[in-house]
Amino acid sequence: MVRAERKYVDLMRQSTVGLFANWDPENPIEVGSYGRFDLDTTRFTVLGNIYDPEFQVLLDAVDGNFTMSDHPPELDPVEQDMIITSSGVRKHLFSPGADAKKENFNKASFKMNFKFLSGKRSAVLVIHKPRLYHVPRNTVLDVLYRIPEFNGLCIVPSVYKCRGWSIYLSSKLEETVAVALLPSKVGFDLEWWSNSDSDFLRQGTDKNGFASPLFAAQQKLPLIRRYMRGMPIPDPEPDKFWIDGYPGWEPLDEDGNDDPIWEEDYEPDVARVWRRTMCKSSMTRW
Template identity: 30%
Template sequence: MWTWLTHESNAQRKFIELIFDRTGKYPNWDPPSEIPQVGSYGLIDKDTGNFFPKGSIYSNEFQPLLLRAGIDPKSDEHYPKDCPEESEFTTWSKNVKRIELKVESHAGVPGIAEASIKGTWQVKKGTTGAVLLMNKPRIKNITSDVLGKLSNIELLQSMHLVTKVFYCPAFSMYLSDKSGENISIALLASAPVVAPVGTAGAMAEMKWWSDSQAGLARNGCKTEHCFTPLYELRHVRHRRNRRATPSPERTGEQLWVSPPLPWAPLDEDGQEVPVYINASIMSY
């Protein structure tokens, strides 16, 4: 039995694990919710994989800590910076292979040949696979120099910090079952719609199409960058005792590492694999 039908948290954690293993970043199971935001600090819930913020470096209460770290709260130094827009972001997990979508096999789908994002993903039978697609993503991130200063704040040394968030107007998420399904996905453009006041020209309305018959799929399309499907968490690197041969001095972003997932490895059904300890090895 596919346990995800009754335990969505298993699916959520499995999707997070598969995408994290590939990207080193956390997928947001609910992209329409802007959770988390850049500058939030907190912890990942072990049972669900949700990020629970404890606070933000942009709050009034945090300003004294910024000052002691050498950051002027009245400046924009520590605020997230916008990166140039990319055309797309596509990633898929292990046991998944991307193959060319055969347009002729889907000739009845209007506009599929001109789709800005399209492909077929082949999942190895008996395994679980994940796919995450974003159209025109923009990244907000905290700069390396600011991260170096933030690493000295004691409160953050026991927390995870959201250092980067992906924003996009269209996303598609897919988590397979173990049937070995081939799934085709495409982002189609329909007739242009009237542009908002203050903008030039008309914009094409987008919509996702797929032929998935199994697994779990989520997607969304808007004209503005309102979805947050992916974000980056960092944790202050633990300082080690001085060695005989000291390592090169770390600065900025190098003072932070990606925190590991807070659960044991998951099986193909999204359940934690039991860890057994050989008692004879532990005996003396």
């Protein structure tokens, strides 16, 4: 059995820096969410949000003068279309193929071919008209660092929202997949076209731009040492002591299952002990 979601999320994690893919962009991850990654499904399990009214109690315990409602999320301007590919994928000029149904591809908002190499699974994520939605920079994370309940958890400081998204996970066979974003035949929205009918092709549009196919996840630096015995732990500089979130699941084989070969032969003992300790501690909190 192919665990498509697990493999796709892991491939996107390897292809980006500090970003994680959402297999179901229509079920959005919101800015300010905090929680942990499920090691079995790779989904981000949300335990709460820093903008929830009840979160203010935790914030008041470390800083009674800071109110989250005074620092709402910010929305950046629309960016160019994003195309994220894992290894084993090549981008080519669009060609729908001789057997494609007649479409007006000249009006496409996006069109491209992706060639997948054989022997391994590869993934593509296309994000149409993305906008970065994020907590205010250099004002929020430094305060949140002092909250002890965040130990072992991840926080989502930013999310990419978009008008349209296309996800594809290859079949380990050599293949070429064409995708295009066309004007809808009904109404004034957009719709995706592809020459593939694979179960691992997922596409959608959102005229309101609320879909979230990609998000950042960060966690507190696990350890800050005192300079001298007896000295208090120093307050962090803005955003300095947050690092890219480490999801914690095992390296995966081509079908999305844990790969026992990696753990037995390749992973250093120190890395394995640290990973399992962090994952175990995060599962016992809250």
